[in-house]
Each structure stands twice: as C-alpha cells, then as structure tokens.
Amino acid sequence: MSARAKRLFKKIISYAGIFFFLLAAGMLWWQLRNYSFGDILNALFAIPKRNLIAACIACMAGYLALSLYDFLALNYVGGRVTWWKWMLAGMLGFAISNNAGHAVVSGGAIRYRLYTRWRIRGGDILKMLTFSGFTYLLGCAAIVFFGYFLIPSDLVSNTNGANVGLGVLFILCLGILLAYFGMTAFFHDKKVKIGQLVFRVPKTKIAFLQTALGITDSVLAGMVLYFCLIPFWDIPFGTYIGLFVIAQTTGVFSQVPGGIGVFETVFLLALPDDVDKATMFGALLAYRIIYYVLPLFGAGGLFIIYERWLRARIKQWRAMAHDTGVVVVEKIKTVTKTVKENVGKTVPHRKK
Numbered sequence: 001m002s003a004r005a006k007r008l009f010k011k012i013i014s015y016a017g018i019f020f021f022l023l024a025a026g027m028l029w030w031q032l033r034n035y036s037f038g039d040i041l042n043a044l045f046a047i048p049k050r051n052l053i054a055a056c057i058a059c060m061a062g063y064l065a066l067s068l069y070d071f072l073a074l075n076y077v078g079g080r081v082t083w084w085k086w087m088l089a090g091m092l093g094f095a096i097s098n099n100a101g102h103a104v105v106s107g108g109a110i111r112y113r114l115y116t117r118w119r120i121r122g123g124d125i126l127k128m129l130t131f132s133g134f135t136y137l138l139g140c141a142a143i144v145f146f147g148y149f150l151i152p153s154d155l156v157s158n159t160n161g162a163n164v165g166l167g168v169l170f171i172l173c174l175g176i177l178l179a180y181f182g183m184t185a186f187f188h189d190k191k192v193k194i195g196q197l198v199f200r201v202p203k204t205k206i207a208f209l210q211t212a213l214g215i216t217d218s219v220l221a222g223m224v225l226y227f228c229l230i231p232f233w234d235i236p237f238g239t240y241i242g243l244f245v246i247a248q249t250t251g252v253f254s255q256v257p258g259g260i261g262v263f264e265t266v267f268l269l270a271l272p273d274d275v276d277k278a279t280m281f282g283a284l285l286a287y288r289i290i291y292y293v294l295p296l297f298g299a300g301g302l303f304i305i306y307e308r309w310l311r312a313r314i315k316q317w318r319a320m321a322h323d324t325g326v327v328v329v330e331k332i333k334t335v336t337k338t339v340k341e342n343v344g345k346t347v348p349h350r351k352k
Contacts, residue, residue: 044282047228055227055290062220063295066094068213069135070111073128074120076202081118088302089114095299099292110303123197130199131210138180138207139214140249141173147242169246181207218245224291229283233275243270260288 067090074086089111097107108129115125148170184207192199202210222244226237247270251263264284268277 042282044285046231046279047283047286048231051227051231052286052290055224055286056294058220058223058227059290059295062217062224062291063091063094063299065213065217065220067091069094069132069217070128072135072206072209072213073131076131076200076206077120077124077127079115079120079124079128081115081120085114085118088299088306091295092299092303095295099296127197127199131202134180135210135214136217137176137214138211139216139218140245141176142211142215143218143241143245144169144173144249145177147238147245166246177211218248221248221291225283225287228286228290229280232279232283233271243267246270 064087067087070086070090070093074081092114093107093111096110108125111129112122112125115128116122120128148166181204184202184204187201188203190201192201219241222241225244226240229235244267247263247266250266251260264281267284268280271277271280
C-alpha cells in the first residue's frame with residue numbers, strides 16, 4: 001500500500017466515526033420523534049430503586065471482570081505486577097475507552113503510562129492490548145452464536161434484511177470461533193511475527209478462558225441495562241442478551257465514542273412495535289449513566305488518589321536520598337580528616 005493510500009485509509013477511518021454518529025443521531029430522532037423530552041425523563045425516573053441498585057451491583061461486577069482482561073494479558077506476555085495494579089489499570093483503561101472510543105488509543109495510552117512505570121515493556125503492552133481485543137471478540141462471537149438459537153424467529157421475520165443480517169452474523173461468529181480455536185489446537189506456542197512484534201499462539205486452555213471471560217463481561221454489562229428495562233418490557237434474558245451484544249458490538253466497531261447513538265439506534269430498531277420507545281430510551285439513558293459515567297468518575301478518582309500518593313512517595317524518596325547523601329558526605333569528610341591526621345603522625349619528617 002502506498003503512502004498516499006495509507007493517508008486516505010486513515011482519513012476514512014477517522015471520519016467514519018462522525019458519519020456513523022450523524023447517521024445514528026438521525027435514525028434516533030426518527031425513532032423518538034413522537035415523544036417529548038419530558039416523556040423520556042419520566043421514563044428515566046420511573047425505574048424502581050431496587051432495579052437501579054441491582055444495575056449498579058452488576059456494573060461493579062462487570063468492571064471487576066474487565067480488570068481480569070489485564071490479568072490474562074499480563075500472564076500471556078509473562079509480566080508480573082501486584083494484583084491491585086492490574087486491577088487499577090484494567091478498570092481505568094476500560095472506563096476511559098468505553099467513553100472515548102478508539103480503545104487502542106484511549107485505553108492504551110493510560111495503560112502505557114501505568115505499566116511502563118511498573119517495568120512492563122512497550123512492546124508487551126501492545127501485545128496485551130491485542131490479546132484483550134481477541135478476548136472481547138471471542139466473548140461477543142460466542143454470545144451471538146448461542147443467542148442466534150434463543151432469539152425468537154418472529155422477532156426478525158417481519159424484516160428480511162434483519163433476518164439475512166442475523167444469519168450472516170451467525171456464520172461470521174461461528175467462523176471466528178472455529179478459526180481461533182483451530183489455531184490454538186494445531187499451532188499453539190508457535191510464533192507469529194507482525195512488524196517488530198512476535199506473538200505466541202496461546203494454548204486452547206487459554207482460548208477457553210478468554211471466551212469465558214468475554215462472555216462474563218458482556219453478560220454483566222447486559223444485566224445493567226436488563227435491570228433498567230425489565231420493569232417495562234417482559235423479555236427473556238436469553239433473547240435479550242443476543243440483541244444487546246449485537247447492538248454493543250455495532251457501537252464498538254462504529255468508532256463513535258462510547259458507541260453513543262449507534263447502540264441506542266440498533267437496540268430501538270430491534271424493539272417490537274407495541275413497546276413504548278420513550279420508556280426504552282429512558283432505560284437506555286439510565287444504562288449510559290450507570291455503566292459509562294459513574295465508572296469513569298470512580299476509576300478516575302482512584303487514579304488521582306494513586307497519582308497523589310505516588311508524588312508524595314517520590315518527594316519522600318528524594319528527601320531520604322538527600323539526607324542519606326548529606327550523611328555520606330559528612331562521613332567521607334570525617335574519614336578523610338582522620339586518615340590525614342593518622343598519616344601525619346605515622347610518617348616521620350625527613351631531616352634537611
């Protein structure tokens with residue numbers, strides 16, 4: 001690929017997020033054009049408190065699961081840090097990337113800042129990000145694969161495009177799972193060089209752990225929204241989670257920060273005609289606040305506390321080093337003075 005083609009490709013990728021955001025915003029307005037802002041706020045405040053508490057608990061569990069992405073990735077590259085460090089890096093990295101989009105850039109930047117302090121090499125950090133990306137992809141592919149058999153046929157039978165799209169998505173996810181597990185079964189521990197980085201094909205056991213973690217993460221994230229909308233829409237969880245993952249994955253690949261607008265549009269399009277969409281949008285808004293905004297403030301607060309603690313420790317270390325240096329200098333002066341005095345006493349003066 002020529003340099004000009006590369007620049008054009010990068011521009012297309014960078015502007016794709018804006019295009020999909022505008023498209024989603026237009027479709028979202030079309031879906032909600034018959035409802036007022038007051039209707040949406042009333043739907044938001046109509047969610048029972050016990051459901052909001054359950055959604056918050058699911059969110060906390062979800063971010064703990066997200067931190068395990070970093071634990072698995074660290075083991076993959078052979079890195080070792082204290083447990084609270086990979087938990088902090090994982091939760092903060094995902095809290096930022098979930099809101100800002102472009103996970104490799106946004107979440108990768110904060111991980112690079114933290115892990116380089118903890119003596120993890122830059123190349124290994126890039127391998128960790130790649131490994132975590134495959135973990136997420138495997139989890140989504142597995143949920144869509146199983147969800148295909150759980151989604152009622154009458155839910156998509158009215159739209160030929162949705163029916164065909166779901167079938168294509170099922171085949172794609174099945175292909176991803178078969179290709180990855182086949183690679184780990186026949187080529188595990190083999191090395192693949194991409195540019196300057198050398199990746200090692202993981203074992204099948206690790207692939208199962210990746211898939212299980214990806215499923216757990218997506219299910220817990222889905223439960224946050226499920227607790228918010230279940231008071232207004234009686235839908236089986238197995239059917240719901242398939243729709244949720246499709247909407248979430250579409251939002252991720254749209255390159256729109258946080259998938260905002262895209263996720264809501266895809267989800268609302270999948271709703272039956274008899275469901276009040278203003279009520280559903282209120283539930284989606286509650287999901288946004290609980291799963292995106294609150295963790296960003298929480299993890300950001302922990303990061304600020306860590307940065308202040310680290311600065312205090314650095315000042316303490318500098319003060320200790322300065323005091324130690326002063327003591328050493330004084331000892332050197334004392335020893336030098338003593339040596340000079342002893343030499344003066346022991347060496348006889350020559351006669352003239």
